[in-house]
Amino acid sequence: MTLKMYDLAAADPAIRFSPNCWRVRMALAHKGLDVETIAWRFTDKEVISFSQQGKTPVLVDGDRWIADSWSIAEYLDxxxxxxxxxxxxxxxKAHAWFVxxxxxxxxxxxxxxxxIVPLFAMLDEKDKSYFRETREKAFGMTLEAFGADAADALATLRKTLQPLRVTLSTQPFLGxxxxxxxxxxxxxxxxxxxTSAPHDILEEGDVVAAWRATLLEMYDGLAGNMPARVA
Amino acid sequence: MTLKMYDLAAADPAIRFSPNCWRVRMALAHKGLDVETIAWRFTDKEVISFSQQGKTPVLVDGDRWIADSWSIAEYLDxxxxxxxxxxxxxxxKAHAWFVxxxxxxxxxxxxxxxxIVPLFAMLDEKDKSYFRETREKAFGMTLEAFGADAADALATLRKTLQPLRVTLSTQPFLGxxxxxxxxxxxxxxxxxxxTSAPHDILEEGDVVAAWRATLLEMYDGLAGNMPARVA
Structure with missing residues (x-):
């Protein structure tokens, strides 16, 4: 029986942007397992109520279901x-937990x-107030205020990636x-x-970008076939 | 034949402070291997010239030698x-390389x-000018200038440790x-x-401190028996 996965989607149901769902899409491809993905929106809580929680990814394997990307990875192995x-x-696995x-x-x-701001614009109308309310509560500020220092945060982010950069300069994958x-x-x-940012968060020539390009191409371009927001 | 290890020492030859040497001391204990450590100073380059480089740790196993803590770990396995x-x-191992x-x-x-400043004061007199020159060249400033914002850096460091903290809150070791x-x-x-800082870099109650305490006690208190600079 084909696996099914509830997969967070934008207003355009073909646009799948969730980092946690992508972990599972790639993990399934790694294992050569076919999956039928079901576009799911933040507010479709009742659709996955069988999983006794309200977030995706949720994987359905026959009469079993598994929520949470890490738990799904463990389950699949x-x-x-x-x-x-x-x-x-x-x-x-213990070391990967640190990663x-x-x-x-x-x-x-x-x-x-x-x-945060461009992603908000991409969401289905029915999700927007939910998204704004939950994120603004978590951030303690408006989405727009949270995203206001994106340029400074980008410089910091690129520095933060240094251990990944050093690692990928001496081995092709984290694994x-x-x-x-x-x-x-x-x-x-x-x-x-x-899928969500209006600019590339990586600079050209960054070894992290080369690793990302490799992963975008793997599994018949599974991840690369998803349109990038950046042209 | 007992393993020998050249181990960086302070003016007091009993004080061993090198982070890279401690990796190897713990790795040897992990394996139940005895080692004779030899107090070595930064300027004792000729003493380890057989290793074709100038840093410790250097492990000597009969007629073989291995420099660099990572290479030593690979060698020991x-x-x-x-x-x-x-x-x-x-x-x-690939994941540990990221860590x-x-x-x-x-x-x-x-x-x-x-x-940096308190460690400088602990060094053997013969090492001080070498240490100051090499570090000041690397930092692009004096030791004292580099250490001047230690208090701000400590707050940042404690935040930087968050992934370690989260990991150790759900499993006893990185491994x-x-x-x-x-x-x-x-x-x-x-x-x-x-061994070198005049204050504890961790706050009481931090799960990272509990993990550190466990490691200090392991192997008959190998690491804990080394006097802390903090009283």
């Missing part, structure tokens, strides 16, 4: 043991500053010679930016 | 295959600001249920601070 592993050993926490605490906030789930977690942040 | 692994699989690059680019510079070489690389930064 267990439930599809004959497919390429996302985590080669327990210690590797995830680095992305979420050090990188994603800087990316969010770049995309070494082949991508691991850590690569897909990191890639999710860049795909989020790529 | 290969040369002592029956001892507990520092890297459980190739992907784990190392994060420590070196994001954490160590903030630690250096805390310790998961047991320490990996990534733990020892990270620990080296804190032991460097502990």
């Amino acid at each position: 267990e439930a599809r043991p004959d497919t390429p592993k996302l985590f080669e050993c327990a210690q590797s 995830k926490n680095w992305i979420e605490t050090a990188v994603n906030p800087g990316v969010a500053k770049q995309i 070494g010679q082949a991508p691991s789930f850590a690569d897909y977690v990191a890639f999710g942040a860049f795909q989020w930016a790529r | 290969e040369a002592r295959p029956d001892t507990p692994k520092l890297f459980e699989c190739a992907q784990s 190392k690059n994060w420590i070196e680019t994001a954490v160590n510079p903030g630690v250096a600001k805390q310790i 998961g249920q047991a320490p990996s070489f990534a733990d020892y690389v990270a620990f080296g930064a804190f032991q460097w601070a502990r």
